[in-house]
Amino acid sequence: MAHPAVADADSGLTGAQLAARHGLKIAGARPSLAAYTRLLWVYRHFTMAYANAKLVSSFGQARLGRLWQVLTPLTNAAVYYLIFGWILSTRQGVPNFIAYLCVGLFVFNFTQSVANGGTQAISGNVNMIRGLHFPRACLPVAVTLTQLQNFVSAVVVLVVIVLATGEPITWEWLLVAPAMLVQAVFNAGLAMILARLGAKATDLKQLMPFIMRTWMYGSGVLYSVDKFAQNLPDTLTAVVHANPLLIYIELFRHALLEDTILTNPAPQLWLMGIGWALLVGVGGFIYFWRGEQEYGRG
Template sequence: MANTAVADADSGLTRAQLAARHGLSVAGARPTLAAYVKQVWFYRHFITTYANAKAVSAFSQARLGQMWQVLTPLTNAAVYYLIFGVIIGTSRNVPNFIAYLCVGVFVFNFAQLVILGGTSAITGNLGLIRALHFPRASLPIAVTLTQLRNLLYAMAVLVVIVLATGEPITLQWLLVVPAMVLMTIFNAGLAMALARLGAKLTDMKQIMPFVMRTWMYGSGVLYSVKAFEQNLPAVLAHLVNVNPLLIYIELVRHALLENTVLTSPAPRLWLLAVVWAVVMGVGGFIYFWRGEQEYGRG
């Protein structure tokens, strides 16, 4: 091999040509997109195991343990109901406001926790990144799976609330599954995009809670966004109506609640839900992949 390399060098080949001839590649080089997808799939067992471990450890120091996965959104819903439903009176003209509010809080909480966790997925795991070789997209995907696991527990409680407030069980409830699948894809893509941004801009972790609070107020979590149409210019009101989190919340409400007034016709909501999932899921993955060789350096 040494003699061959010397002969090649003497023949005037560049280093890149030498490396290609002998099957060498740059350490830490970004793989092709297709190869990266295969790597992520190969590490799927690592991702699910890591996600389960994070879910279990998150409340390991709390006396009530994983019950807080359900108690936290329930407590938030109770506080919001007291302030917005009773004191401010946003419950007026909203059928079954308790179930309406709980659906909004539970679904938005899923997105919020994925987004906040995704923002620090790289910066919060630098030790793991520098110690082991694996596709870094595993980390924001694991964040998404962790919160999806928590959501499944919360949805069981949400079903009890919906039934207790008088809603009947219908075949339309099955639409919750595709709605949440699309939202999970959207959340994962956004988590990956924010993971790359968070790795570059360390202040993102401090900014995102304020962003999420503003996003919540524009997503119809606490009240019907019909109020925006009366108080905002037409352009801004239209932007609110295409808000992806509002769309996914509306679809779950439409599936579980009989008399929910939607901001847009259901077919349009489904079309927007698919578009957002594809654009953010694919776009976020590609954006994250393009920075693969940067994570954990410096």
């Protein structure tokens, strides 16, 4: 029972004033952005462990295991080469079309896999969210780290393909690592945006295949984007050239392929790629943080 003097002192105060007076905080309140960032760093080992577990489990039931990390994009490359390269002859005028196509597919698959996983990062882990206390951003970040490991394995195979098709080793190959980092930051932000959207609109995962397929056709994966832009007005052509996935694909092609034709000069591509990474990476993190207290509540 409260002491009469304390009760008299507290009389007339609002609930918020009483809570502040006695050092009480709202349960489940969203931390500040700075505190949330520090908390995410504190839980980095949890994030890495979860990402590694997802990587192992994703191929655990397949007989060839992690070999499917590279078999899947290689199979897609073979199918698309047959349809677009030979039947539709989009290889005409594109030097080393096999390597050109493989670079586009491998780079696009990195973002596509993160986008699909990010969409279900919250909605697919509701029981864990309700049972454990951790910053929810760990989940879309873990999706990005899982697919980044897959992408590193795919790039090793991609290098073999590039060499096998006659491309020389140049100093520009060193640009692959920073290009991968910039795309990973972009992907992490995209995963967070889609994770928050997917937490409320669970049907979003049904739309993602159509969204990603449309995005692929506008990203110069299967053919030079200039062929696509020839039938568009200048304004839409500029939009196509500003497509972040086209930019990241061209950064990899510029690094690995000697005679590739770019839609913009390489320095401009780097500025645009870094700009997209900062915009989507930082913006996606803030957007996800603002919904932190809502995740897992149904």
